[in-house]
Amino acid sequence: MDRNHQDYVVENTKVEIVALGTQTKKILSISNGKIPVQSRVGEKIQITVFKPDGSPLSPETYLVKSLKQNNVKLVLDVDVVKGNTNQDKPTINKRIDNAECACNRDITVEEFKKITNTSTALSFLNDLNQQFKKLSMNRCLEKAHFIAHTLHETAGYRLMEEGLGGKSESEVYDGYKGRGLMQITYKSNYEGYGKAINENFLGANKVRIAKEKKHAVGSAVWYWLHSKSGGLTPYALNNDLIATCSLINGGYNGFDDRENYLKRAISAFNIKECGYLNKKIIATLDSYLSFEESSIAQNKSGESFGWGLWNDPLGKKKGKIKNLNEAKKGYMRFLEMTKTTTFPFGTKKEGGQIVSRKRYGYTANAAKLFAEKRLKEL
Numbered sequence: 001m002d003r004n005h006q007d008y009v010v011e012n013t014k015v016e017i018v019a020l021g022t023q024t025k026k027i028l029s030i031s032n033g034k035i036p037v038q039s040r041v042g043e044k045i046q047i048t049v050f051k052p053d054g055s056p057l058s059p060e061t062y063l064v065k066s067l068k069q070n071n072v073k074l075v076l077d078v079d080v081v082k083g084n085t086n087q088d089k090p091t092i093n094k095r096i097d098n099a100e101c102a103c104n105r106d107i108t109v110e111e112f113k114k115i116t117n118t119s120t121a122l123s124f125l126n127d128l129n130q131q132f133k134k135l136s137m138n139r140c141l142e143k144a145h146f147i148a149h150t151l152h153e154t155a156g157y158r159l160m161e162e163g164l165g166g167k168s169e170s171e172v173y174d175g176y177k178g179r180g181l182m183q184i185t186y187k188s189n190y191e192g193y194g195k196a197i198n199e200n201f202l203g204a205n206k207v208r209i210a211k212e213k214k215h216a217v218g219s220a221v222w223y224w225l226h227s228k229s230g231g232l233t234p235y236a237l238n239n240d241l242i243a244t245c246s247l248i249n250g251g252y253n254g255f256d257d258r259e260n261y262l263k264r265a266i267s268a269f270n271i272k273e274c275g276y277l278n279k280k281i282i283a284t285l286d287s288y289l290s291f292e293e294s295s296i297a298q299n300k301s302g303e304s305f306g307w308g309l310w311n312d313p314l315g316k317k318k319g320k321i322k323n324l325n326e327a328k329k330g331y332m333r334f335l336e337m338t339k340t341t342t343f344p345f346g347t348k349k350e351g352g353q354i355v356s357r358k359r360y361g362y363t364a365n366a367a368k369l370f371a372e373k374r375l376k377e378l
Contacts, residue, residue: 014050019043020061102140102269103276106133114268115147115261121157124181127217135221137233140274141281144265145236145244150181150220152258153248157181160210179210182220182248193222235295239281241288243295246303251360252310255320259288291326297333301344302359305334305367309360312374317360328378331371338368 017026021043048059102111106129112122128147137143151157162178162185169177173185184190190201190209197218201209209215224232227247235243241262245255266285271277284290296303308330310320315327338344345364346357356363362370 014054016048016050016056018046018048020046101271101274102143103274104138107143107269111268115264116151116156118156118158121151124157124213124217127213131214131217131221135218135225137221137225139237139276140269140271141239141266141277142233142236144262144269144271145232145239145241146221146224147265148258148261149244149248151261152254153183154181160216176206179206180216180219182223184209184219184223189219189223192226193219196222196226237281238295239284239289240294240296242291242307243289246296246300246306251303251306251317253317253319255310257319262288291329291333297329301334301337301341304330304337305362305371306330306360308334308371308374312378314374324378328375331375331378335368335371335375338364 013030015028015030017028018024042063044061044063046059046061049057051057107125109122109125112125116122132138132143137146154160160179160181162183164172164177169175174187176185176187176190178185184193187202190206193209193215194201199215201215201219209219229247232244232247235247241255241259242252245252245258263286266272272282272285274282291297291307296307306317308327309315310317311323311327311330313322313324313327315322341364343354343356343364345359345367347354348357349355356365359367
């Protein structure tokens with residue numbers, strides 16, 4: 001039976017019974033989950049169940065206490081997937097109503113249509129599945145975060161190149177503007193992705209990242225795994241949307257749109273049934289990890305200030321529904337983290353002097369004064 005005391009039929013299971021007093025051993029093969037045992041009152045026996053690969057489960061010890069027939073229950077923890085256990089574990093002949101999540105397999109057309117059903121977006125599904133496998137993005141929750149962000153970044157996979165508002169590409173990002181599902185910029189990223197797959201995306205070849213779907217997707221997956229933040233995987237697997245958004249966007253532009261896509265993906269991929277997630281993460285799946293628990297509140301003062309700005313009811317930042325309480329949390333955490341820091345946003349030289357860099361249009365000192373002022377007003 002399983003840990004919830006539900007009975008299962010196990011096919012051709014090898015069982016070893018040892019009389020511990022005499023060390024006599026008997027090997028049985030059973031299919032009905034019941035083991036016939038003959039022993040004397042007061043005799044202690046050890047029962048060991050073996051998996052199909054021959055490895056033993058933890059043995060159970062049983063002491064015969066009377067002439068009456070007694071039953072001993074052997075509790076076997078199993079992972080149930082579509083009516084079968086995982087590889088090398090006994091077969092379970094029981095109907096399972098819950099569908100599997102999207103870990104370690106392709107996303108189906110039916111699942112993807114629950115997130116977005118435009119023909120343009122659907123045309124990327126094959127390349128998404130191929131690149132997920134090629135670059136080892138296997139977990140369902142990480143795939144959900146990746147798809148949510150890239151759908152937003154490209155307006156539903158319609159825009160594969162960044163618009164520059166009349167500027168020449170040579171004027172921006174070392175001559176390498178945003179392209180692909182993640183809109184990667186700068187020569188170093190184009191070169192890094194090229195080295196990772198042994199292809200050339202420099203010079204005239206840079207347009208391939210926008211024009212060839214496998215590279216529009218591949219460059220985005222590569223950047224996700226190797227971004228300057230050290231990779232986005234751990235944040236996605238914690239359902240930390242606040243972190244994945246700010247580390248991709250620099251702020252929280254389009255946060256609500258990203259969240260809407262994420263919720264659809266979580267439902268489409270049946271992520272609440274994922275066996276790799278703990279209960280704490282599963283409890284966040286109707287929304288996302290709270291700001292207090294986000295890695296941003298733990299480690300990123302600038303992004304914490306940004307969380308205040310995007311949530312501020314009087315703020316001008318767009319893409320996030322205003323929330324007074326969340327604004328207060330962001331401002332308060334920013335002030336706590338920068339209490340003893342003069343230049344939390346970094347420094348630069350200006351007029352021969354060292355001055356604070358700006359975040360969201362504010363120097364560090366201006367940000368502190370603004371946060372203090374808004375906390376009093378809020």
